Amino acid sequence: MNAPTAASHLVPEIHQRDVPAALLDALKARFGAECSTALAVREQHGRDESSFEAPPPAAVVFAQSTQDVADAVRLASQHGVPVIPFGVGSSLEGHLLAVEGGISIDVSRMNRVLSIDADDLTVTVQPGVTRKQLNEAVKSTGLFFPIDPGADATLGGMSATRASGTNAVRYGTMRENVLSLEVVTASGEVIRTGTRAKKSSAGYDLTRLMVGSEGTLGVITEVTVRLYPLPEAISAAVCSFPSIEAAVRTTIQIIQLGVPIARVELIDHNTVRMVNAHSKLGLREEPMLLMEFHGSPAGVKEQAETVQEIASEFGGQSFEWATTPEERTRLWTARHNAYFAAIQSRPGCRAISTDTCVPISRLADCLLDSVKEADASGIPYFLVGHVGDGNFHFGYLIDPQQPREREVAEQLNHALVSRALSLEGTCTGEHGVGLHKMDFLVTEAGVGAVDMMRTIKRALDPKNIMNPGKIFSI
Amino acid sequence: MNAPTAASHLVPEIHQRDVPAALLDALKARFGAECSTALAVREQHGRDESSFEAPPPAAVVFAQSTQDVADAVRLASQHGVPVIPFGVGSSLEGHLLAVEGGISIDVSRMNRVLSIDADDLTVTVQPGVTRKQLNEAVKSTGLFFPIDPGADATLGGMSATRASGTNAVRYGTMRENVLSLEVVTASGEVIRTGTRAKKSSAGYDLTRLMVGSEGTLGVITEVTVRLYPLPEAISAAVCSFPSIEAAVRTTIQIIQLGVPIARVELIDHNTVRMVNAHSKLGLREEPMLLMEFHGSPAGVKEQAETVQEIASEFGGQSFEWATTPEERTRLWTARHNAYFAAIQSRPGCRAISTDTCVPISRLADCLLDSVKEADASGIPYFLVGHVGDGNFHFGYLIDPQQPREREVAEQLNHALVSRALSLEGTCTGEHGVGLHKMDFLVTEAGVGAVDMMRTIKRALDPKNIMNPGKIFSI
Structure with missing residues (x-):
């Protein structure tokens, strides 16, 4: 669903962590003008299409590369400060709100289509590529990317929320259509999950662990998805x-x-x-x-x-x-x-x-x-x-x-x-949990399963800096 | 592939943990005749279709229910002793070998089809149900389960290895076809992952984390999979x-x-x-x-x-x-x-x-x-x-x-x-990593990604009792 701002209300009292001046200085030194602390920029990155409100992030870093993202995360990690990935701001569930303070990492300028592998029916893009841009880019190949959540969301954001939409009944969701990811972890390390092979039994399915993790386990910096022949x-x-x-x-x-x-x-x-x-x-x-x-x-x-x-x-x-x-x-x-x-x-x-x-x-x-x-x-x-x-x-x-x-x-x-x-259903088919459905998630999945999620989160992000306060409380 | 025993060789020196008599006594007390320490039974559960050999497990528990599995895991956990789930023994990669000692939990008697939901194109089974048994059970509904790895493997084993086979080109693998699982965790707790809804964005995709985890994160005790209308x-x-x-x-x-x-x-x-x-x-x-x-x-x-x-x-x-x-x-x-x-x-x-x-x-x-x-x-x-x-x-x-x-x-x-x-491929399309491809996995996924898998494993199984020694060393 494509939805402009709905009824706003403040997120209930959540601890806003300090963002020390030393971090802001370090970000400015590393990113120059690509790190902004202007109120208008921060406010634009401190909201999404949900009905929630929270104080804006302390700074916005406009990343142009995986290295930029890794450096921003590493600096934030040194100071124990949250980072929140930002694409086009079309989340419906408060995913982009700096509920515990922190900095926003805007990946919308990482919008290159890196490799169209038409013969394999795959394409690899940076996370800021939107679905319409992607379909424009692959048009001449006779292929298309079917996932359509309504909004012209980014592939990074769609991966992070496990998005789907109108075509999912035939083509599946992001769960079925992401083959491989590049991810910056909580320590600022760059890893790759999966390959371009259509199937694999090689170890834990980190790709699908990241898909739908709502920015809480890492920042997605590259996405490989499946394409389909345009129907005759x-x-x-x-x-x-x-x-x-x-x-x-x-x-x-x-x-x-x-x-x-x-x-x-x-x-x-x-x-x-x-x-x-x-x-x-x-x-x-x-x-x-x-x-x-x-x-x-x-x-x-x-x-x-x-x-x-x-x-x-x-x-x-x-x-x-x-x-x-x-x-x-x-x-x-x-x-x-x-x-x-x-x-x-x-x-x-x-x-x-x-x-x-x-x-x-x-x-x-x-x-x-x-x-x-x-x-x-x-x-x-x-x-x-x-x-x-x-x-x-x-x-x-x-x-x-x-x-x-x-x-x-x-x-x-x-x-x-x-x-x-x-009726054996789910509280969220495609929007994600974010801030709004944390209680519903516990009812749906059970305390044990949510505890397992929490255990994974704590292990992979011990400082709890990756988009904290979403999906579950720590 | 359906493969009888291939060339055997001993697994290189791996530490065999002690299985204390107190654990065997406790298992006998809890399971009676359903816990066997007979050599023939142990040997049968200490090998699979791979070319590896290792000493057999110290005991075999024939589980009849989720509670049985949970109790066996809890007892083993108290003594820090490995547990290895066993279906029909058709693994090709040494998954079933007790390379660090421990007990085998045989789930082949947990072979009931629990619920055929033909209207939803889903079926829920115990892990010991085999794919042929499943197709026999749903035959009258006009539906079928397409995943066919050759061997008449169990649904639990097929989930654990992310199996696929001849029909995957059209219908996908276990990754695409498992909707929901019941799992006994390393502490003996029972959790449920996913629902019967066709899609969901509710938190981390624990279902797909478990699918392909080769028994190293939990014992699968229930599987819900998709069915398809028999083609006209x-x-x-x-x-x-x-x-x-x-x-x-x-x-x-x-x-x-x-x-x-x-x-x-x-x-x-x-x-x-x-x-x-x-x-x-x-x-x-x-x-x-x-x-x-x-x-x-x-x-x-x-x-x-x-x-x-x-x-x-x-x-x-x-x-x-x-x-x-x-x-x-x-x-x-x-x-x-x-x-x-x-x-x-x-x-x-x-x-x-x-x-x-x-x-x-x-x-x-x-x-x-x-x-x-x-x-x-x-x-x-x-x-x-x-x-x-x-x-x-x-x-x-x-x-x-x-x-x-x-x-x-x-x-x-x-x-x-x-x-x-x-060529951007994978070392294993469908058999899993097991004992044979641990080095290949590191080359394929990279040290960082394998470390992430290891971190998850350590967090969810701190005593390293769930099928240890497979996928990666700890």
Whole structure:
């Protein structure tokens, strides 16, 4: 989800460590103008797309190379000062906030595509390369990188949060698509995890330990990901349904039948109404599925026929097809603008977003009860979802002047997460834990598993300087 | 690869820790007849399919439940004694050897399928369930579990070694297919990693840290894996080529074009000859590819046409098709019997197996030079490979009475691994590091990355009791 700043509130009292002048002097000496202590720069690096606020970092280092990152980490380590990696600031969970003080390491200038290995369907990039930039760079090879979390996030950030998005139902998440990383560890050492071989049984899977570690175990300085041949044929469709339940049941059946659908996104009737008002799309104001099929022309046709048959069993109607890129863009506008349309539907509002994900058979149970609760609360909301993966997002649109509304929204979120966990799901499908879901993580994974995470963190980062205060308390 | 015992040699001097009588008494008291100290039982649990030998474990505990495993680990931990999980003993890398002494925990009786969640395409099993047993159990649901390492290994063992095999080119390895685990940690605590949700960003990916950890971080006591709908159509084919290079180049192009082929296996002319002699198959004694296509009838036809076109460009001929299960079985016999046929081709010989995996564009470079070296050595060999993944196995057929032959075979392996690493590959695509590839791992991953693995190991297993002496020295 691409989400501008939501309702802000201060992070509860957390110890802000001192950043000694000696460190700032050393950083200035090493990085010159690439180390800034200007308030505006620090403030820009002290927030993300979450609803949290904390004092800004003491300095921002603009790294241009792995060596820069290693040196910055080493200096910070000498002083026991936290470092927080920063890409484009699109985190939704407070990952970028300097909750314990420290310095921000901005890797957005490390934005070179290092090696396009089209024959191997891989590409290696610096961490500041964004997904759109990557796709532009590989366009001429006939390949593409499918992971699309909405925001034009960096590959470093997407790796760190184990991001996914609309195409994950077919192509997997960052978990499946990162082959290898270069990482600066807490001591400032540079290591490489994995190789470009498609599979390996060589020791612990450090790549996947780093993917999703939210900057708490190291700073990612290089990412090798998989690419895929651009499908010969792509076809998109929208289909309206008489109820959310009908749309969800259609999705469940598509997945259970093993249709290799590339995207299947739910937008509820509220959100369609908001999108119509915002973008004048004239869509039927009913729950809808947006779908995309990738494959050979015959394969796409087969998939589409199967899906149309399933949809009509559940009352789906007014299938609208798009096969040209322009038509597809028009259809996907509804999905891409959902967040902005929702925000504008209630002037001055902010959104509190949820991110649960459940096994596909539980999707209807999880979603429909939460819709009932949201409707009963009286708080307006939007609802979109990567439903093919069992993942969906409510955005509760609260008036930040009304503390009661925030409270109700948090209660709704709490009830939703509890429901998802009781249905064998997860509190976060793709946004990460950050600051907001630390308690949920303990409920989900159990004290023992979180203790294991903590033990690993302590062993690899004994001074607790790598993005501290995220995922779990130490 | 399914491999009976290869050339044996003693593991170099490693400290055998004492197993105090007090521990054996406590185990007997807790487990009664399910704890055996009979020499035959201990010897059976003190070896695997590798060429290594070590003294047998001091006792074998036949666990029937997670609680049994936890209690055995807790007792062993109190005495600082190693524990080695045991499934069916099909490891190829010495994983099961009690190189530092200790007790074997046999989980083969923990072989219940706990929950078939067909609607979610998942199944949860105890670690002693084998892949064939699993497929038998889910047969009636129209789903299947694709990972096939050759041997009828247990799901626990396959998870621990990050196994893959013939279907991985389409369906991925255990890395991609394990959703969740239950694990007994070094302190005897039971934790759960992951949920049944298809994706999650909830904290460190402990599931994938455990997958491939070769028993060194915990004992796996439950495994949840993905299932897939049985393809509507399956079609298999063999095709002969004028050279290994032609077969390899055909494979490379199939992969680069993104054909979703389910299996593409190389068998060289030597091995075809051995298989013909063994199973009277009457196959052309030329390098061949064995392939399998999964999909809709139209999709399979499309894939097959594309592949046939590519193959004929490289001189592939005498395509033989099989669409019924019986015909397919006959074709795959060549692949499945390759090892046994090879062993029988040189009476009294033993095989030393390799397991490199490289990016697909490097496959020809890696393989062809190694074929030249193997030919020049005069040592007979077989050559099979999951070439669609860039992974292949030489089996050097040595006379165990001739130390010089073992030496030459190890030199060939060394040259092959060095070549694979220089081509950005890995020393082990699917067998694991175990005892045999510890030095290769350091060359491949670097001292820093192996130190990170070691740090994690020390933190999670401070007494170093979990299958010590494997992957790296502590």
